[in-house]
Amino acid sequence: MKNIADLFPLSVTKTAYSYAEYMELMETVVLENRTTGPKQSEDMNYYTKLNLSRMQRLNKKVEITDELTSAIEQIEIPQTWFILTEAWCGDAAQNVPVIAAAVLSNPLISIKLLLRDENPEIMDQYTTDGGRSIPKLIAVDEEFNELFTWGPRPEGAHKLLLQYKTNSAAGGPVQTHKEFAADVQRWYIADKSESVQKELTTILEALLVEK
Incomplete structure (x- = not known):
């Protein structure tokens, strides 16, 4: 178990959003016809509204x-689940609400959301295939020992x-990003959050066995 306290100084943890605060941020940027992060465009504003x-x-x-509720309820130590995210990210929109709802059954767990582009030092320690893919969940105990990670989808x-990247690189049937x-949205609708819940259950059950 590695300690990652140096990645989460007080200046970072103070800027983290609760889930309710993050929803308020989402509402604000939509009303202002923008998104979070330094890159702004009509497409990103459109995805943020969606x-x-x-x-x-x-x-x-x-x-x-x-199954996930049972695994959550068996957690016996206080911990924080930090989630790196941005308002324009479709995967975050589909998965973060599920994670936030899951932890409600255990008051020992708090959710804190961090904007990816405001926290590159953290994000760069949790890349996926070399990319800053989000959402990324990083669970830590009170001493900031890393308990587990999940993400980005x-x-x-x-x-x-x-498959999309492979087809694009190979010159095969190429889809537009839209x-x-x-x-992907159709996949999430059909999946009904079952996959993210199963993956989190598997992670938590393994931790309970190790305890």
């Missing part, structure tokens, strides 16, 4: 499985991304 709608829907309708959705995003 993401807010998806998160609001999941906040009301997501159902946490008995369930395996099924990640396979879609890899077409690819629509395919």
Whole structure:
């Protein structure tokens, strides 16, 4: 178990958002017709609006499985689950609300959200295939010992991304980014958050066995 306290100085933890605060941020940037992060564009504003709608829907309708609830409830030490994210990220919109809902059954767990582009020192320690892919969940105990990580997306959705990249590199059937995003959204709708919940359950159950 590695200690990562140096990645989370007080200046960083003080700027972290609770989930409620992050939802307020989402609402604010949508009202202002912008997104989070330094890159601004019409497309990113469009995806941010979609993401807010998806998160609001999941906040009301997501159902946490008995298996994940049981694993969450067996956690006996205080911990913080930091999530690197941005408002324009479609994978974050689909997965962060599920994680936030799951931890409600255990008051020992707090969720804190950090904007990726404001925290490159952290993000660069948790890249995926060399990229700053989000969302990225980093769970730590009170001494900032890393307990586990998850992200940036369930395996099924990640396979879609890899196939998209492979086709593009090989000169095969190439989708536009909007077409690819629509395919991923259809995958998430069909999956009904089952994959992220199963993956988190597997991680937590393994930790409980090690305890």
